[in-house]
Amino acid sequence: MSIKTLIAAVGLAAALQAGAAAQFIGGDVTLHGIDRDDDLVIAAGDVSLSGRIGGDLRGFGGDFTVNADVGQDVRLVGGSITFEGTVAGDVEMAAGNIEFNANVGGDADLAGGFVNVRGRIEGETAVGAGAIEFGRDFVGAGRVEAGGEEITFQGTSLGSVEFHASEVIIDGRIEGDLETRARELILRDGAVVTGRIHHRGPNPPEIRSAAVVSGEVEHEIARFDSDWEDFHDLDLDLDFAPIGPIISVGFIASAFLLGILACMIAPRGTARIAREFRDRPLVSGMIGLVLFAFSPVILVTLIVLLCITLIGIPLAGFVAVLYFPLLFLAYAFGAMAVGDLIFNRRGKPAGLGLRALSMLVVLIAAAAMGVVPLLGVTAGLILMCIGLGAWVMALGKKDPQPVETAV
Structure with missing residues (x-):
């Protein structure tokens, strides 16, 4: 999958989240002589813009240079x-x-x-x-x-x-x-x-x-x-609409890149995670929910045990730092497993392209659910529990060996 496809897909997520008519996302965005009747939403490092915009102009970025007539x-x-x-x-x-x-x-x-x-x-x-x-x-x-x-x-x-x-x-x-x-x-x-x-x-x-x-x-x-x-009496009314969409875009992109990196480093391991969820979807989800519910207790207990010894004190800090990244990785694994179940109908080992595309579609769909109160949070929690449970179930397991037939 090309970088342009990735940018377009992430832009779609922001459009779904913000209800915007268009999105421009990238390192540098240059739009000179633009003439449009709808809204324009931009997230970029440097933005150079001129022309006419009939709707709203919303942006989040590094430097903006704008010479435009905005209708709203x-x-x-x-x-x-x-x-x-x-x-x-x-x-x-x-x-x-x-x-x-x-x-x-x-x-x-x-x-x-x-x-x-x-x-x-x-x-x-x-x-x-x-x-x-x-x-x-x-x-x-x-x-x-x-x-x-x-x-x-x-x-x-x-x-x-x-x-x-x-x-x-x-x-x-x-x-x-x-x-x-x-x-x-x-x-x-x-x-x-x-x-x-x-x-x-x-x-x-x-x-x-x-x-x-x-x-x-x-x-x-x-x-x-x-x-x-x-x-304290100064009345500044700053209500920036781009913040929510930009956070969603960053969240999707981070989870996607983390999942792709895991698929590239450990293709067999991620394939086992997808297979475990495919074989036992309810079990993996329930195991993940239980682990997530008791994870704070497990984390505190592990840190206390490590702090008993002088050697374990640095490890305790390392474990504490890894807690949230591991949950975020489980979220990416959940999106990967659900995408594999939906798009890989035959259940055969999926290539990196299919794995990436299916995972990205699930991440975008989960982010789009955020327009409904609590629905987006619920969807994210389900994906994380699925990924966490399937990940634990896949630990220590080996790929099935092909059965030899007698000649």
């Missing part, structure tokens, strides 16, 4: 994000570095280490970052909230503004009230605030001579600490 919502998680264009719906982004310059019809929620915001946002704007800059091209039609170590505001807000930071610098126009909780509040010469200013902090606000403030200026003396308690 945008939800991106990455190492760094550079976004230009238009968004008709809401925007939710989280990254180490965000450069955002787009016109947004809904709300915008941005979180990162450094965030630079430009463009017009019709809804509410909420930003949480270490350093935040609202550029001169920024226009916030709704409420603007931000929390970070340093905030510089050079744009225009048509509504009220609330900033929480160690240092807040205003060098733009606020056509509403300004509420700050900061150690330092500075209104530079180009600042304009048409409403009142309510500042909470240890130091009074510094208002330069050329700054214009139409309303009252209130200073409430309060201690300021650079911890999360000073930002």
